[in-house]
Amino acid sequence: MSARLLGTLGVAGAVLSVLLIGAQHLADPSIDPVRSTISAYGLGGFTPLFDAGVLALAIGSACVLAGGVRTGLVPVRSAAAAGFATWVAALLLVVAFEKVDWSVGATPSGLVHLYAGLVAFVALPVAVGALARLRWGPGWPVLAAAAAVAALLWLSPFVIGVVSAPWTGVPWWRFVPIGLVQRGLALTEVVAVVIVALWVRTRETAELEGAR
16 A cells, blocks of 8 residues: 555544544534533444544554655654554544543543543654654644644643642643643644645655656
């Protein structure tokens, strides 16, 4: 399979994930996008749709990683490759383990889901940022770095909430409009996947043109 096709599949997976998960908000507007996490969609009658959306993103991201390795853009032994692989694995765990229903209480499965989501959200900007640094130059590296920085900025309210809790007495999940911030973070990370996917496509195109 060519890197261009793998990059295209990466873009398709990312776009499909946004459409599938975004459609759930329209189908169930009772879920508050400001305070409810994205995973709340996985607790209702739309669980298969939620799982399909996350799987589409995971498969698309795996295709991007494979395309990056194939073109030499992403060295196998690099922080970028490790971060992308961690992101994909964590997304798969998010699907495999059901979200915590806090009205019932924490469960082992729910805690795996929670921590897998946290790992995924951190792993991708680290991977994309490491790739941008490794291949630094004008064009795609700048866009990738911008997406990585934007994702880390979305993460900062969570860090501030955790650090300030002992002084404010406000739990981090109440300090932060968790649904809004998580959706902004998720959308930014989807954009980051698309940027790297397009980077993979253009890299192979440039190599093919150079070989003529």
